[in-house]
Amino acid sequence: MMRYLPLLFMWALASVVLASGDVVFPKEVQRFIAKREGCDHFRGEIGENGDEKRQREVQANLKKLCTGTDRQLNALLKKYQGWPEIIERLSEFETDIEAQ
Secondary structure (H helix, E strand, O other): OHHHHHHHHHHHHHOOEOOOOOEOOOHHHHHHHHHHHHHHHHHOOOOOOOOHHHHHHHHHHHHHHHOOHHHHHHHHHHHOOOOHHHHHHHOOOOOOOOOO
16 A cells, blocks of 8 residues: 555645646645735734724734744645645745744
């Protein structure tokens, strides 16, 4: 069984590409992109509105959506280093945002 694992892995990764040539990213990459885009949206709202209630909502969403994304991004970049389309998309995100 172990000798077939590389073949199964390659088949699974190959299945992310549609016949049209468009890339369908693996679920973990899709989830990361959705989470991180939400994070980046709320990062853009920091201090934007003087409303204290809204800023509390922004901070809560930042904590929920941004926490752990630096580590996730680095892990995904490493895991998919042989997939240029995935790397290109992931490279659109800033690194080390949690330290800010």
